[in-house]
Amino acid sequence: MPDTAFVDGKKKWPKVLTFDTSGPFVSVGWATESYSGGAVHDMARGQAEALFPLLETQLADCRWTWDDVDVIGVAVGPGNFTGIRIGVSAARGLGLALGIPVFAINQFELAHGYSPLPAGTLISVPAPRDMSFVQGANMGGVLISQSGLLIDPADPPADFQLSGGMEIRGHRAAEIASHFDATGIDESYTTDPGRMAEIAEFKYRDATAFPPRPAPQYVKAPDAAPARDPGPAILA
Structure with a gap:
C-alpha cells in the first residue's frame, strides 16, 4: 500500500x-x-x-x-x-x-544508525568471503553509491580514491584505510x-505517508547462474 x-x-x-x-x-x-x-x-x-x-x-x-x-x-x-x-x-x-x-x-x-552519515565517513559492513560492503557520502565530492559497493579490503579498486581526512568505520576499516590517506576504526557489527x-x-x-514498497538492495549479482540446459517443452 x-x-x-x-x-x-x-x-x-x-x-x-x-x-x-x-x-x-x-x-x-x-x-x-x-x-x-x-x-x-x-x-x-x-x-x-x-x-x-x-x-x-x-x-x-x-x-x-x-x-x-x-x-x-x-x-x-x-x-x-x-x-x-x-x-x-x-x-x-x-x-x-x-x-x-x-x-x-x-x-x-543498522550499523551507523538512522541519522545521515557525517560528511567524510565511510561505513564498511561484512560481506561474504570476508569482503566488505561500503557506503559513504561527500568524500572529496564523491558519493559512494547509495546501494553500496562490494570491495576487497586487502585490495580496494584502483579508482576507489578517498579524500584526505576520510574516516572509515567498521569491518576491516583500518586495512581499507591503509591504502589511502584516511583514518580507519575497526568496529564489529x-x-x-x-x-x-x-x-x-x-x-x-x-513519515507523513506510507513509504514505497520495500525493494531488495543488491550490491552484487547472485552466485547462482541460470541453468544451461533448455527447459522442458510445455504441452498444450
Whole structure:
C-alpha cells in the first residue's frame, strides 16, 4: 500500500515488528514506547520455513496479535541474495494483508544508525568471503553509491580514491584505510533486532505517508547462474 497518506490519529508509540533474513540467520525484533528487543536465530538455510513461526513466537512473547501490529520493518540488504528476497517478499505480503506501512532498512543504517552519515565517513559492513560492503557520502565530492559497493579490503579498486581526512568505520576499516590517506576504526557489527525495530519506529514517526514498497538492495549479482540446459517443452 505505497504512498498512502496516514489517517488522523497516527500513533505516537506504534507497535513495531521487524525481521532480517539477509544473512545466515533470522532476526526478529519488536519495539513500542521506550522499549525494544528481539532474538537472533542462527541458521545457514531454511529461513523461508522458519520466518513465520518465529514471528508468531515473537508476537506471543509480546502478547500481541497480528491486528496489534502497526508497523513492519524489513532488512533489504546488502547481503545474501536469496535471504533478502525471502524477507522482502514476506514484508510486502504482510503490509498488503494488514494494511500497514512497511519500512525498508539497510545494513548501513543498522550499523551507523538512522541519522545521515557525517560528511567524510565511510561505513564498511561484512560481506561474504570476508569482503566488505561500503557506503559513504561527500568524500572529496564523491558519493559512494547509495546501494553500496562490494570491495576487497586487502585490495580496494584502483579508482576507489578517498579524500584526505576520510574516516572509515567498521569491518576491516583500518586495512581499507591503509591504502589511502584516511583514518580507519575497526568496529564489529552484528545484527541487532531491537536496534532495527527502533530504526523502523523512527522512520514511521518521521513519515507523513506510507513509504514505497520495500525493494531488495543488491550490491552484487547472485552466485547462482541460470541453468544451461533448455527447459522442458510445455504441452498444450
